[in-house]
Amino acid sequence: MPNPNNPALHSWIDIPAGHDFPIQNLPFGIFETPERGPRVGVAIGDYVLDLYAVSQFGFFEDLDIPSQPKVFRRPSLNAFIRLGRPTWQAVRLRVSELLRHDNGTLRDNEEAVRTCLVRQREVQMRRPVKPANYTDFYSSIEHATNVGIMFRDPANALLPNWRHIPIGYHGRASSIVVSGTDIRRPNGQRKAPDAAAPTFGPSQQLDFELEVAFVGGQDTELGHPVPLQYAEEHIFGLVLFNDWSARDIQSWEYVPLGPFLGKSFGSSVSPWVVTLDALEPFRVPGPVQEPEPLLYLRQTGEHNFDINLEVTIQPAGGPETVVCESNFQYMYWSMAQQLTHQTSNGCNLQAGDLYASGTISGHTPDSFGSMLELAWKGTKPLPLADGTERKFIQDGDTVTMRGYCEKDGLRIGFGEVRGTVLPATPL
């Protein structure tokens, strides 16, 4: 069987070197145009391949895809994902074949090319999945340590449970939006440590969190944990994730039940889901886990992924400044461990679930994944290219996150997740 990740493959579609979406990537998303959509598409170079149209032209006819073509004309990927891993893989492989430079099936069918390919600049991307449930983990040891130093005890920055449990919490699924959606600064309760009582008003400490989220690929039954060796079969793919956070609201509300309104005003996802299959070449070992995790979380092999990440801030009308360069491979707990832990009590999974990594901070101050850490709780304001500086995010600022993998001449990218902050609603 041909390997769709083969670095030597190239497409009859002209794709500049270094593009996020070469033929080895083929991420899935939901696009819409005034004439068509919402539909399932695959990104290829500067185009979207319309899978509904591809299916209508019969190019998937010999594949066993239940309820095609209509599974490709949906407002989310959930129904497609629910068809299962063999179907995702068969579709990705067929799309790879149809787009290869030496395959004329689609290329030489002028009407099909005109119908199946749409320029990305002509489409509106939608939220790729309707998140059935959303969990936010806390799996970067550097981030957890930084937060512990700032808010608790520098000598005991990591809490006692952290090296034993992939700590996480349930987040709000309804407020997850696609890249490009403006984010309104939240109002909320906050109380300065020396204030007698809280006040209600616009958050003064609006932050981003650089995260990667994976999309759950299967429904499981309540009471049936997923063993670690099968965990990755439950992962459809990955997106970039900005877990917007209002630090002042969060710090006043979060004891004892965790983050709530400090997070639920909006979370942004990138529109293209890069499949776990496309990421295979970029596996790396994770950090050594010490003490060794309990048996149900003990893993061997390479379960981390080398994904370069960056964050930029662009003030309204100003230039963009890179404020953070990090990498997904730093995660202490792997996605497989997170997923298995989530189900270890019998909790059931649903196709289209989102599981975010938690803020991805690296070892060095320029790799920290939030303003809280980059400006160290406001004590080290961050200079921007326009001469201003930031402790937190200001109204009008656009925050953009990008990610890509690169190895042995093969490069695939995630595109971006972007959001502009609007002023709070007046009280």
Next chain:
Amino acid sequence: MPNPNNPALHSWIDIPAGHDFPIQNLPFGIFETPERGPRVGVAIGDYVLDLYAVSQFGFFEDLDIPSQPKVFRRPSLNAFIRLGRPTWQAVRLRVSELLRHDNGTLRDNEEAVRTCLVRQREVQMRRPVKPANYTDFYSSIEHATNVGIMFRDPANALLPNWRHIPIGYHGRASSIVVSGTDIRRPNGQRKAPDAAAPTFGPSQQLDFELEVAFVGGQDTELGHPVPLQYAEEHIFGLVLFNDWSARDIQSWEYVPLGPFLGKSFGSSVSPWVVTLDALEPFRVPGPVQEPEPLLYLRQTGEHNFDINLEVTIQPAGGPETVVCESNFQYMYWSMAQQLTHQTSNGCNLQAGDLYASGTISGHTPDSFGSMLELAWKGTKPLPLADGTERKFIQDGDTVTMRGYCEKDGLRIGFGEVRGTVLPATPL
């Protein structure tokens, strides 16, 4: 317009006095039989009124109900709820009319009666809503105080934010199940305070939490808070809710991000949603809130509801023991305040959301809503009718919660939420 809550109303269906489902109640649910369903039904005495059949017979013909009859042939109430409050009210009023002793429209149509009414003992009840999102609040001051005394400082049992914020957290929606579903004891990590390291195994501290949940009635837009005076318009109705909890898993995992696997192995809801309209006669003032809440949470009038609640434990093959008698009117924060707080940062709501109250404890030890409090952290084992005693819930125990309102000769009930605990899956 006739008042469907009028205590003088009675039905041509024979309903014994003291029944949970007299003509003044008319709760909505999802039922199924081998021949029909899942369908929307209304409970009346020992029967279910099949709204799909009622619609097919044309009894709703003059009501403006979009997409009837098929909105009544769905696996959840979500689509019906999304039609909006005027539709819920119109349907409830029409059902009340059709069932009144002096109305022959349905009563005298033998075929319609045979088709539209099904005995409850012949139906399988389903989960009433597919919870889009699930929030669990912590709004009983007695419960929060008890927990504070046990785990923190008796002198400062309530945390500083508690009287300012209706504290809550996001829960797992996927594992919410209907009454009658067995609950498997979760495995999980737990660590005794004096142990060097955690172990993984069956929870030794399985608990119930007596709660009432409300069902969200409308989709709202992200960035658009719901002001307090409109909050109740967003509530479709109420169910009984057992927030099963594994205390040992919870206490090891919950710092700093809140409860996670200690809760997500299962939560049980009663099948019949009692509408807020049916509960109108049972409004009562809430407790005095001191200090006065911030402006966005400041309310006047009666926003609590007088609902008698009880919990029983029945060991396998043994008799049932009432272990708790409480009342929903004890809640410090009202449902309206909870809902407005949830949206105060711009978070959007979805029809079919579930918002649980948190454990409903009263002032006296026999009104505490969890084993944790009833047996005071295992120090006061609770005697059962069969001569055994309980610190927490054992395998084979069935926990049942019931609720009803009673005033001036009018009584309406919630039915029950029941679950039997199965042994943990062997490791």
